[in-house]
Amino acid sequence: MDDSVENWQRGGFGLYLHWPFCQAKCPYCDFNSHVAARIDQDRWGEAFLREIDRLAEETDDRILGSIFFGGGTPSLMEPKIVAAILDRISRRWRLRNDIEVTLEANPTSIEADRFAGYRAAGVNRVSMGMQALNDGDLKRLGRLHDVAEGLRAFDVARAAFDRVSFDLIYARQDQTPQQWEQELRRAMELCADHLSLYQLTVEDGTAFGDRLARGGLRGLPDEDRAAEMYEITQAITAEAGLPAYEVSNHAVPGAESRHNLVYWRSGDWAGIGPGAHGRLGLVDRRWATEAPKAPGAWLVEVESDKPGELPREALNSVEAFEERVMMGLRLAEGIALPFHLAPDPGEFERRVVEMERLGFLERSDDRLIATSTGRPILNAVLRELLA
Numbered sequence: 001m002d003d004s005v006e007n008w009q010r011g012g013f014g015l016y017l018h019w020p021f022c023q024a025k026c027p028y029c030d031f032n033s034h035v036a037a038r039i040d041q042d043r044w045g046e047a048f049l050r051e052i053d054r055l056a057e058e059t060d061d062r063i064l065g066s067i068f069f070g071g072g073t074p075s076l077m078e079p080k081i082v083a084a085i086l087d088r089i090s091r092r093w094r095l096r097n098d099i100e101v102t103l104e105a106n107p108t109s110i111e112a113d114r115f116a117g118y119r120a121a122g123v124n125r126v127s128m129g130m131q132a133l134n135d136g137d138l139k140r141l142g143r144l145h146d147v148a149e150g151l152r153a154f155d156v157a158r159a160a161f162d163r164v165s166f167d168l169i170y171a172r173q174d175q176t177p178q179q180w181e182q183e184l185r186r187a188m189e190l191c192a193d194h195l196s197l198y199q200l201t202v203e204d205g206t207a208f209g210d211r212l213a214r215g216g217l218r219g220l221p222d223e224d225r226a227a228e229m230y231e232i233t234q235a236i237t238a239e240a241g242l243p244a245y246e247v248s249n250h251a252v253p254g255a256e257s258r259h260n261l262v263y264w265r266s267g268d269w270a271g272i273g274p275g276a277h278g279r280l281g282l283v284d285r286r287w288a289t290e291a292p293k294a295p296g297a298w299l300v301e302v303e304s305d306k307p308g309e310l311p312r313e314a315l316n317s318v319e320a321f322e323e324r325v326m327m328g329l330r331l332a333e334g335i336a337l338p339f340h341l342a343p344d345p346g347e348f349e350r351r352v353v354e355m356e357r358l359g360f361l362e363r364s365d366d367r368l369i370a371t372s373t374g375r376p377i378l379n380a381v382l383r384e385l386l387a
Contacts, residue, residue: 007281011267013059014066014259015089017048018273019074020295023106026142027207032275032293033072045081047302049088051272054307056092058282059270064093066100066259069123075105079117086122100163100258102127107153107166108145115160125163127196127257128154133183137172142207154190163255165194170233171226172200174219180229181236188240193255197233198248199226230376247330247375264331266324272308274298286315318343322386329361329378334369351385 022033067089069082086101102125103118105111115126128150132138135146145153157164168187170180187195202208202217211217221229234244242250246264249257262269271278271289274297278289291309292298302308315323321341328335342348352368355361360374360381374381 006268007266007279007286008062008268011265012065012258012262013062013267014068014262014269015055015064015093016068016070016259016269016271016273016276016278017074017085018271018276018291019069019071019077020274021076022071022073023076023144024142025207027211029206031072034295036295039076041078041081043303044299045084047299047308048081048085048272050302050305051308052085052088052092055270055272059268059280060093062093062268063096064089064099065096066262067102068259069103071104073106073111074103075111075114075118079114079121082118082123083121090122100125102257102259104129105153105157106143106145107150107157112153112156115156119160124161125165125257126157126161127194128157128164128166130154130166131169132172133168133186134179137175140173141169151190154192163194164192165196165257166190166192167196167198169198169200170229171221173217175221175229177225177228177232181232184233184236188236188242193242194249194251194257195237195242196249197237199230227376234372243332244375245332247378261331264327266327278309286320287312288315317341325386326382329368329370329382332369334364334367336367348385355381355384 018032020032020034021036021039023035025033025035067086069077074082082103089095101123103123104127105115107128107130118126129143130150131141131143133147133150138146138150154164154166166187168183170184184197200220202212202220208217212220237243237250242252244250245256246260249260251257259269261267266279268280269278270280271291274291274295275293276291280287280289289309289312292301298308321343324341325335325337328337339345339349339352352361355374356363360371360377362369362371370378370381
């Protein structure tokens with residue numbers, strides 16, 4: 001890897017826009033999402049345009065390769081707002097000819113009605129929060145759609161967009177490995193080119209976290225059953241031609257999420273919207289950016305001609321190195337990493353050799369890769385590497 005090449009040239013440059021509003025808060029969700037009775041979308045759209053102008057001033061030397069509308073539920077945005085945002089972006093940055101523009105969507109009929117408008121605005125990829133193909137579990141997960149409505153919305157999305165991804169959560173309450181296998185095989189039949197398959201994680205501060213702390217949330221699988229579901233996931237997706245290119249993401253070769261690859265390859269991205277994070281290489285420093293989480297506070301700051309972000313923090317060489325390792329080893333391709341960037345190259349080499357001896361890491365050409373044994377326990381491997 002050429003150290004003289006900037007992060008955005010090596011890993012890509014993307015733009016993330018966070019729409020913080022949802023119709024309802026899912027009990028497992030720890031994202032920065034809020035339920036609001038009324039949203040002045042024109043006002044919010046203007047705020048996004050202001051932030052686009054501000055960040056473009058700092059990064060207009062770059063070629064933008066991906067745009068991602070996340071949330072929250074960005075499919076609650078009016079198509080005219082998305083169109084105005086994309087128009088402003090195209091005026092402020094040079095764009096790749098094949099730029100990827102993704103919008104996250106809930107699979108409800110109300111939001112599916114907007115898909116044609118998003119396509120006309122310039123969105124060319126949709127990521128749908130299907131989460132389950134079982135009505136009982138959808139209800140447990142707090143989703144507002146049932147399976148039939150979700151599949152209808154998926155059909156609408158496939159008709160509107162060439163690229164459609166959807167998410168499923170497994171290791172749910174009372175779910176057996178056999179049930180997950182049947183559900184995943186059904187998902188394969190839908191012919192999506194990209195799937196995000198996440199093991200249910202109960203986070204502190206969520207409704208599920210509170211319920212678990214009170215002794216509720218019964219029926220969660222134990223570690224062995226969850227591991228069996230993980231192995232089923234790897235086998236079935238590989239068999240169907242959607243191997244894992246990242247720990248929880250599977251794609252037909254060539255259909256990987258370009259925007260998420262920016263994160264995992266330690267590229268640069270600008271983050272806009274309440275709670276949005278970013279990483280920007282500016283003046284020989286790599287800066288971590290973060291916006292205020294409270295939607296109202298963020299909006300007032302931007303409308304007052306102030307930056308819609310908290311004071312930036314410069315990553316030191318150790319932090320930048322550790323972040324590159326933590327993100328890069330999530331990928332099946334691994335990471336091209338000169339050992340001399342480590343704080344203590346000799347010690348890092350010793351730890352890599354030990355992880356190789358245990359069968360958790362391997363080297364291929366000039367890349368360090370987590371093995372099929374190491375990937376399921378990657379967090380533990382990283383703790384040993386970076387302690």
